[in-house]
Amino acid sequence: MSNDTHESITLTPVSTDTLQKFIFDNAAVRGELVEISDTWREIQNRHNYPPAVRTVLGEMVAAAALLSANLKFNGAIIMQIHGDGPVRLMVVECDANLKMRATAKLAEDVVIDDNATLIDLLNQNGKGRFVITLDxxxxxxxxxxxxxIVPLDGENMATVIENYMLRSEQMDTRLWLGANDGISRGLLLQKLPRHSGKDDQVEQSSEEDDLETWNRAVMLASTLKQEELLSTDINTLMQRLFWEETIRVFDPAHPAFHCSCTREKVGNMLKMLGEAEVEDALTDLGHLGINCDFCGKHYDFDKVDCAQLFAVEAPVATLLPASDSKH
Known part of the structure; x- marks a missing residue:
């Protein structure tokens, strides 16, 4: 065999983003830890957010991954905050395979302090709304x-979601979230509802066992400081927090950035605006140039393109809920 033949091999970088699910043995209590770096940087590379906005959006990204990991259907969770402060909208979308994207929309010409809180950014007048859509x-x-849809009830992202889960899902949930420019991390604990005969894990425990394990797990997790959360990988965190507990660990999942925008979806968005409004815009501009708010991809529609949109009847597909459709 000749030694002159060389086969070219292209290695695809492996994402370090990881979501680890675990459950406490003989108790109806489960947990998840997530760390997102590659995906979080992909999101930030497409936008230049002020530090305070980045922090809240990064925490929202971690939270969406944690909640999406328990989806029981093939679809996506879309998490939105409609704000009444300098930030008008935050959106994070994550599907059952942990493919994610996120964006934020700020009011024009705002100056945001680096230490601004979630309330400063999104709920200055108490009219902010938190929306979760299962699609x-x-x-x-x-x-x-x-x-x-619930009021934006909480001083930070973790308490907003905890209050939502208790109010809308009647499920005890605790979260610890953190984000900076390099990493988004989170820890979730949930006390599972008891459904007799449907869950072996629950059947092996009593309500007293569940409550004792839940209270102990929350107490241990509450020792976690923000600095430690941001500086420690999730495997080390699990060992530090729950080294005395008997827990069952599942195969890890791996979040990844993915934008589902397409030319067809952008065209459907234009159809939702109506033919008259699109024609008016074409008269003023000559063509319509549209950038995806999530990934920045550009779509251009001229007069012929727009005429074809309204010449052929096609079902309208929305990428986000009707309350705030985006592409």
């Missing part, structure tokens, strides 16, 4: 996404 990919005819 199945394979909808039945006439099926609409499930959407829960």
């Amino acid at each position: 199945p990919q394979d909808k039945m005819p006439g099926q609409q996404p499930y959407q829960g």
Whole structure:
């Protein structure tokens, strides 16, 4: 065999982003730890957010991954905050495979202090709203996404979601979230509801065991400081926090950046605006140039493109809920 033949091999970088699920043995209590770096940098590379906005959005990214990991359908969770401060909107979308994207929309010409809190950014007048949409990919005819809307109740992202889960899902949930320019990390603990005969893990425990394990797990996790969360990998965190507990660890999952925007979806968004409004815009501009708010990809529609949109009847597909459709 000749030694002159060389095969070229291209190595695809492996993401270090990891979500680790675990459950406490003989108790109806589960947990998750997530660390997101590559995906978080991909999101930031497409935007230049002030540090305070970056922190809240990064915490939201970690939270969305933690909640998405328990989806029981093929679809996505879309987490939105509609703000009444200098930040008008934050959106994070994550599907059941942990493919993620995120964006924030700021009011024009605002100056945001580096130490601004979630309330400063999004709930200055108490009118902020938190929205979670569960959007199945394979909808039945006439099926609409499930959407829960609540006031923005909480001083930080973790308490907002905890209050939402207790109010809307009647599920005890605790979160510890942190983000900086390099990493987004989070820890979730949930006390599972008891459904007799349906869950071996629950059947092996009593309500007293569950409550004792839950209280102990929350107490241990509450020793976690923000600096430690941001500077420590999730395997080390799990060992530090729960080294005395008997827990079962599952295969890790790996979040990744992915934007689902397409030319067809942008065209459907234009159709939602209506033919008259699109024609008016074409008269003023000559063509419509649209950038995806999530990934920045540019889509251009001229007069012929727009005429074709309204010449052919096609079902309108929205990428985000009707409350704030985006592309």
